Amino acid sequence: MINISIKRYHAARQPAEIVQEWEIEEGVTLLEALTSIKTKKDPTLTFRSGCRSCVCGSCAVRVNGREVLACSYKPKEGDLVEPLRFEPVIKDLVTDQSGGFETLKRTGAWLERLNDEAVVTLEEEKRTEVQTDCILCHSCYSACPVFETNPLFAGPFALTRVWRYVADPREGDPKGKIDAVQHDGVWDCTLCGECTAVCPEGIDPKSDILMLRTKSTQMGHTDPNMGAFGSFGLDF
């Protein structure tokens, strides 16, 4: 047996935020441990789950400050389990993820206009195969430091998805997609790589964002940060 702590929050409780310690079996997944706590010890413990097999994207939480899928992480002695960041906590490990899902809409992360003649070759399919493994678990969203200062940032998973469509030969309007991610988008990323480090699917949003930047430049957009530097220089 090992001990883990769980940070819990419920507005209607006094105090609203508490950290509780639990003894759990060693060697099981965190999701199995949470389920066991809920069904055997404390039915009020609240978390999301679904597939148990790392594909539905429901169960992401933070352990010792790192995003993980509860169904693929095996807890260690002394672990601290917390909800994801940058979306309001509803209860315990459940956050209101509607804001994150909204980024898909804001960025237009879909096939805008079908290019009827396009053929997707094996090679082209492979180019974004990993990107289309995204399970929308919001781990990268929670890991991205830009949200500390800019809640309107498009965020890593939405940008990865935009890149996946821009790179798809079936997209007949790649320019439109690129135009849509200029503001609070590709240039707001600090390229810190936190998103890449936590993605359970091995996706690399940072390099997808770099690809989007290259495409943006090719399509006539400029890096606004550079622009600011330029005029700053001239003023002197």
Place this chain on the structure above:
Amino acid sequence: MFDLLIIGGGGAGLSAALAAHDAGAKVGVLGKNYPTRSQTSMAQGGINAAIGNIEPDSVEAHIADTLKSAHTLADEGMVRRLCEKAPDAIGWLDRIGTPFSRLEDGRVAQRRLGGASGKRACYAQDYTGLKILHTLHDTALKQGIEFLSEYYLLNFIVEEGRVLGVTAVEMATGEVKAIGAKSVVVASGGYAGLYRGFTTNSSATTGDGVAAAIRAGCVLSDLEYVQFHPTALRSSGILISESARGAGGRLLNSKGEHFVDELLTRDQVAKAIWEQLESGEEVFLDIRHLGEAFVEENLPQERKLAKLYEGIDPVTDLIPIKPVAHYTMGGIDVDHMHCTKVKGLYAAGECANSKVHGANRLGGNSLLETIVFGREAGENAAAFARQHGDVNPRNSEQFEKDRSFVAAIPHFTNQIDFYEKRDFLGKIFYRNVGIVRNEMGLKGVLSVIRQMQKELPFMGIADKSREYNTNLIEFIEFGNMVELAEAILVCAISRKESRGAHQREDHPREEKSYDGVHSLSWKHDGTLCNEFGGLA
């Protein structure tokens, strides 16, 4: 107020939503989780269509394979429609951007699944369901379809034989709401989650929509037909896709003996494994000879999960397996228009019995059904909505009843732990309503279930709060499971023969008198009724 409300955001629900939207309807999709978290995301193997990209294939062969596996319990007209529309369905998915695996020349790749006469399943690595579901979701966002996510369906509001909407708990606030719609498509998934601990299914697959349908006056059919997947990881029930066997994976017992042809249909393979297990053998899936490159390309998820849950690497080790509940062929009985007995209420996907799988579903046919029949149901429901006027469900009796019910649950005595009962239900269903059944076992479980029904008011919840109360939701789910369990058992006891996935030790033969005969279940004044349609 929606023209059309869809319950469930899996493959069937989103296909229905997109088709209804194209038909001009104002559509809402209500689900107890976010759409991309639906069980459809878990489908790995593929989606069938006789497009013959690898080897010659024909719609007729697809129909023949499907009918053969169905053991007379499929409707040939429906099967024909499904198979004929399959190539178009793949074309449509391709056009909205689905990242299918490809051949060199850009055509969609195909592979062979069990029971198929050729390489017919289109796939996207072992993420077929995930990639289809996400593409549908992206498209639904593009079309501005409205989502009511994390709303838990309680009941359909039905007055004078017509649906007026649904009652649901808004999970974030715990509030019970009445949501009106001129027509409703239920696409809430199956009920194999009843076999808790012994199923490949998501923990959310508890048959809520099917249970709500029987309460609302719909007929359910063929409930005894539960498919067991031959190869799930022994300790967790997590699926090892059929494509592993399709590619040459072998089944071995503890002595290393090969005991069954891996490419038979699922019912046959599952039964052969069950017999080995009952005789004290362990059973393993061997894919070592396929090589690391093959496993990494085609079965990466399975490799990861085998490592996680069994601590073994399929590239170098045998995979310990057991057969577990996987898919429910039975469900809400629908006509050729996908309409239930209740006017304006349609059903599609795994929750429906549109009679294309019969006694045993073929791998790759259910994703296909979600797309083809999901779209048809959406179109038909949109047409119904166009022809019918506005509804006002606010003052309905159902709403008042459900609101007081949910308010009362925190006051239930909670003397009996329903979580323990839920695990117990899974276990006794697996042992007695599983791959091989007999009357004594079935009747024993029925009396346990009837006892559980009596005990429900003495169960209850410890979490008395309103906000995101999963204790409450799981309790209501458990109520649905118990309600369905009774109906499944009555059907399984009454079908005194063995056919496809329903195997009776005490009636081991397929009986002519049951050819084409479906079990029907419904409620009359709250009491369960059961009949075999057309049994001589």
